[in-house]
Amino acid sequence: MAMPMPTTAEETKTALRLVITGGGTGGHVYPALSVLDAADDAPTVLWIGSTGGLEAPIVQRAGIPFKGIDAGGLRGMSPVKMARNLMRLGRGFVQAWRLLRTFRPDVVLATGGYVTFPVGVAAWLQRIPMLIYLPDIEPGLAVRALAPFATRIAVTGEAAQAHFRAGKTVVTGYPVRRALQALPSREAARALLGIPAEARVVLVTGGSQGAHSLNEAVGRNLNALLDMAHVIHIHGRSDGEWLRSLRAALPDALRQRYHLFDYLHEEMAAALRAADIVVARAGASTLGELPAAGVAAVLVPYPYSGAHQWANAEYLAAQGGALVVPDAEIAARIVPVVRTLLEDEARLHAMQAAMQRLAQPEAAQRLYRLVQEMGQAKRDRRSK
Numbered sequence: 001m002a003m004p005m006p007t008t009a010e011e012t013k014t015a016l017r018l019v020i021t022g023g024g025t026g027g028h029v030y031p032a033l034s035v036l037d038a039a040d041d042a043p044t045v046l047w048i049g050s051t052g053g054l055e056a057p058i059v060q061r062a063g064i065p066f067k068g069i070d071a072g073g074l075r076g077m078s079p080v081k082m083a084r085n086l087m088r089l090g091r092g093f094v095q096a097w098r099l100l101r102t103f104r105p106d107v108v109l110a111t112g113g114y115v116t117f118p119v120g121v122a123a124w125l126q127r128i129p130m131l132i133y134l135p136d137i138e139p140g141l142a143v144r145a146l147a148p149f150a151t152r153i154a155v156t157g158e159a160a161q162a163h164f165r166a167g168k169t170v171v172t173g174y175p176v177r178r179a180l181q182a183l184p185s186r187e188a189a190r191a192l193l194g195i196p197a198e199a200r201v202v203l204v205t206g207g208s209q210g211a212h213s214l215n216e217a218v219g220r221n222l223n224a225l226l227d228m229a230h231v232i233h234i235h236g237r238s239d240g241e242w243l244r245s246l247r248a249a250l251p252d253a254l255r256q257r258y259h260l261f262d263y264l265h266e267e268m269a270a271a272l273r274a275a276d277i278v279v280a281r282a283g284a285s286t287l288g289e290l291p292a293a294g295v296a297a298v299l300v301p302y303p304y305s306g307a308h309q310w311a312n313a314e315y316l317a318a319q320g321g322a323l324v325v326p327d328a329e330i331a332a333r334i335v336p337v338v339r340t341l342l343e344d345e346a347r348l349h350a351m352q353a354a355m356q357r358l359a360q361p362e363a364a365q366r367l368y369r370l371v372q373e374m375g376q377a378k379r380d381r382r383s384k
């Protein structure tokens with residue numbers, strides 16, 4: 001998704017100037033890319049992320065100019081490391097200040113991660129309006145700290161509004177990549193991935209960084225899973241070596257049914273759309289992407305970062321689109337749970353339909369309209 005750059009002096013003068021800041025994990029990057037997908041007026045964009053963060057390659061791959069600044073977390077670490085990260089945030093603030101002074105944005109969109117804090121404070125001091133988008137129902141530390149500096153706060157669902165000052169929030173839904181909405185059918189998605197149209201397909205994904213316990217659950221039960229379905233397995237940062245060895249040792253017929261990847265970029269939309277069932281962590285994206293794909297889910301919340309993934313999973317389960325399995329039980333339960341769903345077609349279809357009812361295809365447009373309105377208000381004030 002290359003961002004069209006203004007070509008004439010006139011366009012440069014009139015195009016909306018937008019700074020996006022967010023990073024640390026994919027969950028803070030894809031929502032902003034989806035908002036840009038919905039931009040219909042060719043804004044001039046600069047992304048400010050963290051130096052060395054995983055967001056840099058994803059953003060640059062999308063053709064968006066990227067600048068890294070110093071940033072670091074402050075939670076659950078030794079006092080020495082915390083002091084070092086505080087200094088990094090201080091340096092990051094100076095770097096952000098200079099970038100904003102040079103780029104002169106009309107508006108800042110912040111989507112989460114520690115890097116947003118120095119950028120947001122610098123923007124506030126320079127009187128640049130800022131929209132925070134919170135993908136999760138519960139805000140993390142960076143978003144909580146940043147909220148007082150925001151002009152507006154957009155959220156995925158009503159439950160998130162309770163965490164912020166009344167009147168500042170607006171419910172937009174979770175913005176989903178256009179590619180996911182554009183795929184015409186499950187069969188078309190399967191054709192893209194080389195999977196037969198009539199196959200049963202299970203996608204296993206541990207979010208943007210992968211999940212070791214999901215990888216173990218697949219590895220330990222590989223033959224049983226492949227007897228039932230094609231398995232698209234995205235293993236993430238760890239476990240690639242032993243999983244590739246397991247795959248190599250499979251009999252030919254089963255190996256062809258095991259689609260193993262470390263990470264998917266553009267093909268992620270096809271993988272979600274191709275699946276009958278997704279077995280996944282319950283990061284914020286599940287609230288938007290699983291409904292957009294209309295896929296039934298078995299959700300395994302990440303157990304070590306508070307309860308917010310449980311909140312996401314239980315919400316989708318309460319609406320009838322997902323089952324929730326605790327992390328410690330997934331290795332023992334992945335085969336019976338997947339089998340039960342595949343064998344009960346009526347139940348599987350009911351879950352898929354329930355998921356589909358939660359789709360909010362307008363979310364990205366809603367968010368971009370807010371960005372435009374806030375940017376325009378700033379321009380109007382400037383020209384007075």
Ligand SMILES: CC(=O)N[C@H]1[C@@H](OP(=O)(O)OP(=O)(O)OC[C@H]2O[C@@H](n3ccc(=O)[nH]c3=O)[C@H](O)[C@@H]2O)O[C@H](CO)[C@@H](O)[C@@H]1O
Pocket residue numbers: 025026027028030112135136205206207208209234262263264265268282283284285286289302305308309
């Ligand atoms: C362990 C942890 O704390 N995870 C947090 C992190 O998760 P994480 O970074 O995994 O965030 P999400 O689950 O929200 O989003 C993952 C994104 O990565 C994409 N993707 C994933 C794999 C792949 O191969 N290709 C690809 O494109 C997915 O389609 C999705 O768009 O940020 C989320 C948003 O704040 C939080 O809700 C999660 O709790």
